[in-house]
Every structure is written in C-alpha cells, then in structure tokens.
Amino acid sequence: MEFPAAASSAPASFDAWLATLGAPQAPVATALLSLMEPTGACVTVKSMATGRYVFASAGMAELFGRSEDGVVGNTDNELMRVDEVQAMRRAEQATLAQRSVVSSEHRLELGGRRREVTVTRIPLGTEHLMALWSDKTEERHRESHLQRALQQLEQQQKSLEQMRRELQQGSGRDEVSGLYMRAQFDDQLLREIDLSTREHREFTLVLIALDAQTAGDGAPLTAEARTRLLEGLGRMLRANTRAMDAACRVGEDLFAVLLSGVGLATAHARMEQLRRQCHAQIVVLHGQDLGLSLSMGVASFPHTASRQEELLHAAEMAVKEAQRRGGNQVVLASIPFGLGG
Incomplete structure (x- = not known):
C-alpha cells in the first residue's frame, strides 16, 4: 500500500488523516490497524512539522500510562525523559533520511516502570511518520530468566563433572566422558561373543558418533565446546545403560555400547529413546545450549554378523549411513541373506 504525501498541516484526528487517503486505501489502512491491535502492537502517526502525535492506537495510552489523557496531541517531550526524546529523534531522522522502513530499540521509563520497546517507522510523505510499537519488556524478562x-545449570554441570573426575582418578576410565x-x-566384546556362542543367544553392538556441529556463527566448535558435548554424552550413557552392558569411548568422537542378551528390535527401541533424550538434553557453555546430536548404528550378533571384525564393520557402516542421512537418527545394520545357512 502506497501512502500519499500528508497535508502540510497536521489533521485534527486520525480519521481526518485517513480521509486524505481516499478509496480504496483508507479501508485497507483501517483493516491493517485492526489486525495489529490483537497482537499487542501499537501504531502512531506523528506530524514532523509540530512533533505532535496525530494518531495513537488504543494500546499506546496503556503503554505510556496515560489511560485518561491519551497520547494524541502530545509531543515526545511531554511523554518521555530528555535522553529518551533524543534517542527517538535520532531514529526518526534516520528514517526520514533513508526514506525506508527503519527499526530501533528503546528503553523507556513509562508509568514508573522500565519498558523495552521496538519501534519500526516508515515515512508518510514528507511531513508525517508512522510507527509500529512493540513492547518487548516481558519477552526480555523471560530471556533474562x-x-x-x-x-x-552450566555451573552445576561443571561441578558434577569435576566431582566425577576426582572420584574416578586412577580407575582406568576416560577422563572426559567417564x-x-x-x-x-x-x-x-570378545567375552560377549564367547558367551553368546556358548549359550546360543544374541547381543547387540551400538556405535554412536557425535554429529558434526558448528557454533552459532557457523564456526567450528571450540575444544571446550566439544569437551562439554562429550561430557554430556558420557552422562547420558552412564545413566541409560544397565550394569551388565558396556558403554565405552572407542575414538575421538565415537562411542560403543554392548547390550548383553538384547536383540535388534529391542536395541533399536532403546537407542531411539536414548537419541531422543540426548537431543533434548541441555548442554551449556557460556550460557548457550550447544545441543547434543548423535548418529547411531545398531548391529547384532549373530544375525548381522558372526565374527568380530564383520560385526564392527556392519555397525560402522550403519553409523555412516545415519550421518549420510543428515545425522540425529538410528540406523540398523543390514542382515546379509543366507547368513548361517
């Protein structure tokens, strides 16, 4: 919708200003204002010649704590502090100079309360300025909390990991993951193969790889961030494996879990549940959640493979397939036709 240049003198009311738009623009402008109100956004139109507001939607009076007097007819000097007025003026001048939509953030002392608002402005011709006001105070408070x-949580995780390291010193466990x-x-693995062969039962081998991740700016994760993720994965594996299972770190970013006496279907269900829990796990560094994304490959003895090297290879291929599909998923190793025939 294109707005015509406003009249040289400010209209006495917004209805009068709308009348200058003519059909069909006036109904469209009125409808747009009606759509904005339920979202909590407020709209103003200011005459740049007088500095006075010629229109303010209903929510502006509440925002400024002027339910009785309203905002229309006032200038910023009558509504705000001097430093706040100066910041408003700078943003308005930038909008007029650029002749485009410009947004700015403002902290205002309104009604005895500190408010944080986003104001998005657009010129109406050369003498009026329309602004969309969004009160971000509660949102900022939630972000702060x-x-x-x-x-x-980050401090708690650091403390727990430090205690765990101290308790496990000399235990032969990996220092980072525990x-x-x-x-x-x-x-x-050799013991499980021997036991399963003698007792004619199966067990499952799961290989787990940390998915490649980057920081919020797209840069590779720092060594400290990788350490936090490895610690988080270690906590999850220690908490979600039975005493008879074996969870180990077998590579830089590779882990293995041996599920004793567990078949493929049950193992897949358990690992899918673990994957979901890990993905929801909050791993914090410098106040930011790093996210924990894993690729898992599941192979069983003797159905997938009946020899150690073949079993490991099958699980490795399943992990690579999970990564090829984009990561954060569990893939079953293929079972060769005719195995054991």
Missing part, C-alpha cells in the same frame, strides 16, 4: 537458569576406554571395550 532463561539466561540465568542456563548459567546456573566411560571405559577401547581396551576394555575390546575385552568385553
């Missing part, structure tokens, strides 16, 4: 909560390492995994 969330930030404090994340900072507290899990057993590759040597223990290889021994446990």
Whole structure:
C-alpha cells in the first residue's frame, strides 16, 4: 500500500488523516490497524512539522500510562525523559533520511516502570511518520530468566563433572566422558561373543558418533565446546545403560555400547529413546545450549554378523549411513541373506 504525501498541516484526528487517503486505501489502512491491535502492537502517526502525535492506537495510552489523557496531541517531550526524546529523534531522522522502513530499540521509563520497546517507522510523505510499537519488556524478562537458569545449570554441570573426575582418578576410565576406554571395550566384546556362542543367544553392538556441529556463527566448535558435548554424552550413557552392558569411548568422537542378551528390535527401541533424550538434553557453555546430536548404528550378533571384525564393520557402516542421512537418527545394520545357512 502506497501512502500519499500528508497535508502540510497536521489533521485534527486520525480519521481526518485517513480521509486524505481516499478509496480504496483508507479501508485497507483501517483493516491493517485492526489486525495489529490483537497482537499487542501499537501504531502512531506523528506530524514532523509540530512533533505532535496525530494518531495513537488504543494500546499506546496503556503503554505510556496515560489511560485518561491519551497520547494524541502530545509531543515526545511531554511523554518521555530528555535522553529518551533524543534517542527517538535520532531514529526518526534516520528514517526520514533513508526514506525506508527503519527499526530501533528503546528503553523507556513509562508509568514508573522500565519498558523495552521496538519501534519500526516508515515515512508518510514528507511531513508525517508512522510507527509500529512493540513492547518487548516481558519477552526480555523471560530471556533474562532463561539466561540465568542456563548459567546456573552450566555451573552445576561443571561441578558434577569435576566431582566425577576426582572420584574416578586412577580407575582406568576416560577422563572426559567417564566411560571405559577401547581396551576394555575390546575385552568385553570378545567375552560377549564367547558367551553368546556358548549359550546360543544374541547381543547387540551400538556405535554412536557425535554429529558434526558448528557454533552459532557457523564456526567450528571450540575444544571446550566439544569437551562439554562429550561430557554430556558420557552422562547420558552412564545413566541409560544397565550394569551388565558396556558403554565405552572407542575414538575421538565415537562411542560403543554392548547390550548383553538384547536383540535388534529391542536395541533399536532403546537407542531411539536414548537419541531422543540426548537431543533434548541441555548442554551449556557460556550460557548457550550447544545441543547434543548423535548418529547411531545398531548391529547384532549373530544375525548381522558372526565374527568380530564383520560385526564392527556392519555397525560402522550403519553409523555412516545415519550421518549420510543428515545425522540425529538410528540406523540398523543390514542382515546379509543366507547368513548361517
């Protein structure tokens, strides 16, 4: 909708200003204002010749704490503090100079309360300025509360990890994740193969890889961020595996879980549940949630493979397939036709 140049003198009311638009623009302008009100947004039109508001939607009186007197007919000097008026004027001058839509953030002391508002302005001709006001105070408060909560959670996670490291010193576990390492995994895998062969039962091997992630600006994760993610994954695996299972760190970003006596279907369901829990897990660094995204490959003995090397290879191929599909998912290793025939 294009607005015509406003009259040289400010209209006595917004209805008078709307009349200058003519059909069909006036009904469209009225409808747009009606749509904005339920969202909590407020609209003003200011005469740049007098500095007075010639229109203010109903919510502006409440925002400025002037339910009785209203806003129309007042200047910013009559509504705000000197420093606030200066900031408003600078933003208005920038809008007029650019002849385009310009948004600015303002902190205002209104009705004895600090308010944070976003004001988006557009010139109406050369002498009037329309502005859309959005009160962001409650949103900013929620963001502040969330930030404090994340900072507290980060401190708790750091404290717990430090205590865990101190308790596990000399235990042969990986310092970062708190899990057993590759040597223990290889021994446990051989034992599971021997046990399953003798007792004619199956077990499942799950390989878990951290998905490649970047920081919010697209840069690679720092070493500290990777450490936080590895700690978070270690916590999740320790909390979600049975005493008879073996959860180990077998590579830089690779983990393995041996599920004793568990078949493919049950293992897939358990790992899918673990994946969801990890994805919802909050891992905090410097007040920001890093997110924990995993790719998992599930293979079983003896259905997927009946030898150690083949079982590992099958699980590795399943992990790579999960990553190829975009990560954050569980993939079952394929079962060769005719195996065991």
